[in-house]
Amino acid sequence: MHAFDVLGDPVRRRLLELLADGERSAGDLAAAVGAEFGICQPAVSQHLRLLRENGFARVRAEGTRRLYAVDAAPLRDVDVWLDRFRRYWDQHLDALATELARGRRARRTPGGPAPTSAGEGPVVGSEEES
Amino acid sequence: MHAFDVLGDPVRRRLLELLADGERSAGDLAAAVGAEFGICQPAVSQHLRLLRENGFARVRAEGTRRLYAVDAAPLRDVDVWLDRFRRYWDQHLDALATELARGRRARRTPGGPAPTSAGEGPVVGSEEES
DNA sequence: AGCATCTATAAGTCGAGACTTATGGATGCA
């Protein structure tokens, strides 16, 4: 399964967001995400499995609990894939910190500074729509 | 439709990769991607529509051709979503090491233990498997 | 040992979306 397919599901994105703050037990995640999305424990467990099998999460057994932690390797791959598009927004930014945090790629302003028109497309960060 | 759902399809990712290099006509894209994935023109056209409707691409009519161009706004949103995970690979790397890691596309850092349990997980960048 | 809790898997249903063929609207050109 491709990294973007894994990230295509809102439940899995939410799980990763929760894991971004640190380790968390499967039951904890199932309770939180299950309540939030109205799905049952096995459903969450299946999502966790997908995250595991695709390298997005690591598990550690502690007694009867399974503690999940984020494994960022595939996310870094996504980040790498995005590299080829960064020039489309990096050229507008003075964010020095951002450039330092990642490889600098900005150069060459073709004269057409990408109006960023489309006010249509939904966006990352909130889950809504039909 | 969520940005990650749009990116979940390999055809759409390929279209964006092609558009990353600059404007391209719908027919040109349909020929290239259609051949590559073995799908027909309407299929590609539908993918282009999705890219349009979700803000990933802009169209410009030139005669009877439609010239598509990438619109990076949603991709930047994806980049922002990734921010919360950056510390998982930025933290043990200084700026120089980041550039090196980025260029090398290495999945494991030499010094870091990070067993990356599941040795299976496919990665961004190539389209294969079933 | 017996029971409760935590988590994963199995089997089956159902809806979303990716594809197909068919077709229509625009533009270019003779």
Next chain:
DNA sequence: TGCATCCATAAGTCTCGACTTATAGATGCT
């Protein structure tokens, strides 16, 4: 004006994956 080309949309089929209920394996507690 008539035809060819470029591209989009419509309608219908079919596969895939997300969910459900049911259940099994492991560990902890008494």
